[in-house]
Amino acid sequence: MSAPESSSPIGVFDSGIGGLTVARELMRQLPNESIIYFGDTARVPYGPKSPDTVRRYSHEIATFLLAQGVKAVVVACNTATAHALPMLREELPVPVVGVVEPGARAAVRASTNGEIGVIGTVGTVNSRAYHRAIHALAPHAHVRARACPLFVPLAEEGWTDHAATRLIAQEYLEPLVETHVDTLVLGCTHYPLLKPVIGEVVGRGVRLIDSAEETAAETGRLLAEREMCAEPGSIVRHRFVASDAPDHFLTMAERFLGAPVESMETVTLG
Amino acid sequence: MSAPESSSPIGVFDSGIGGLTVARELMRQLPNESIIYFGDTARVPYGPKSPDTVRRYSHEIATFLLAQGVKAVVVACNTATAHALPMLREELPVPVVGVVEPGARAAVRASTNGEIGVIGTVGTVNSRAYHRAIHALAPHAHVRARACPLFVPLAEEGWTDHAATRLIAQEYLEPLVETHVDTLVLGCTHYPLLKPVIGEVVGRGVRLIDSAEETAAETGRLLAEREMCAEPGSIVRHRFVASDAPDHFLTMAERFLGAPVESMETVTLG
Known part of the structure; x- marks a missing residue:
């Protein structure tokens, strides 16, 4: 070789x-x-x-x-x-x-209030990899992570603009929005396909970080x-x-x- | 041994x-x-x-x-x-x-009009295993199969009674109901957890067959x-x-x- x-x-x-x-x-x-x-x-x-x-x-x-x-x-x-x-x-x-460090770095750069949301699979959220990567750059940031297990199968079904997807996104994301995150890391490679719905649910005040x-x-x-x-x-x-x-x-x-x-x-x- | x-x-x-x-x-x-x-x-x-x-x-x-x-x-x-x-x-x-034959047998026994619906994963539906098992017993039955990929993650999330689950079930099942199936085989071991929602969407005129x-x-x-x-x-x-x-x-x-x-x-x- x-x-x-x-x-x-x-x-x-x-x-x-x-x-x-x-x-x-x-x-x-x-x-x-x-x-x-x-x-x-x-x-x-x-x-x-x-x-x-x-x-x-x-x-x-x-x-x-x-x-x-x-x-x-x-x-x-x-x-x-x-x-x-x-x-x-x-x-x-x-x-x-x-895929973790680049997203974490962009999130730290984008956040002005230090309240950073992260969404991903159960495995990614439980691994706390984004917590560690964000805290290594910004020790005082608050990281709010949430697993969204239905997003992967929704993306694979191609239901990127379905009423059910919107309901599910609301259920997953509203608790994060209530904690006033100003930045949200899409911490799963499937999630960019759902970016429009996610953006709609969290509103324009939240900057989306696309790890891809x-x-x-x-x-x-x-x-x-x-x-x-x-x-x-x-x-x-x-x-x-x-x-x-x-x-x-x-x-x-x-x-x-x-x-x-x-x-x-x-x-x-x- | x-x-x-x-x-x-x-x-x-x-x-x-x-x-x-x-x-x-x-x-x-x-x-x-x-x-x-x-x-x-x-x-x-x-x-x-x-x-x-x-x-x-x-x-x-x-x-x-x-x-x-x-x-x-x-x-x-x-x-x-x-x-x-x-x-x-x-x-x-x-x-x-x-799990296929027992469900197929019960469906053939239950159906009076010979219109049998089957729901399962993409793999199960594509395998046509239920088609074969039903036709072996009732060669003239019509089998209408539909993959419902979101049902497994919904069952695992425990969202058995969520508005999104109902919307998704409607989207998956209404085309089957329109073909006048009188029997529906739950052809995936996860689906019994969603039986109440599925039953509600298809209505009392459709008999549900629980393969478990x-x-x-x-x-x-x-x-x-x-x-x-x-x-x-x-x-x-x-x-x-x-x-x-x-x-x-x-x-x-x-x-x-x-x-x-x-x-x-x-x-x-x-």
């Missing part, structure tokens, strides 16, 4: 399809870069799994991505970021970007720092790999990427 | 916690029987996984249950029943009961036929085993069983 070059692809992985919102942002912000996306659809979701199991899976995927010659690894999964990021940074010879956007921006900065950006005019090739059920992946990918995926590969890990 | 006796436990498995509704019915209908429940929480959900993967997982779990000396195996998971039941019946030395109830009844019949029922006054002991995240399992188990689970074991498979 030769050392990665600036023309090498960026590896992106998630427990399933949610991380495609990060891939979409990478494509938008870094149009010269090629991407290899790995969705661990055979073992999704990671949220309810133990930290050790999530670390084992993350290690397997990172090993696969490295073997494909990636120049950086983006952990586009909040659970894997919460449990496996320090381990991956230690063991991988390429830069590793998680922030993570892509951070990846761009990191590559620029290391002079590893692909040249303008590079041949761009995106690959999509899933560990199971590629048909389901293809159906969802169009919803998440906003564009069709032409081909898929299936790779079994573990 | 000695041959199972009438005092041996019944093995029950599911991809996660949904099969606990079947375990609950077994406890209610067969109060002398001991149960070993295996929830494959490390690999849940099975729905989006390929048939081969589901068969491999089912084989591993059945092997584990047999090693515990079970006298019968109840496949309390629609996906595993759809993909793995014939294989398990061939390879196991004990009777194997699935039917599967427990079928298990009782099968044991009686083979003279393998536990004696009245037997020492009853239930064991709950999960492949990961026992805390989450314990929280959910109370919701699904309607009673607390006192202890849990964790076993890693595969």
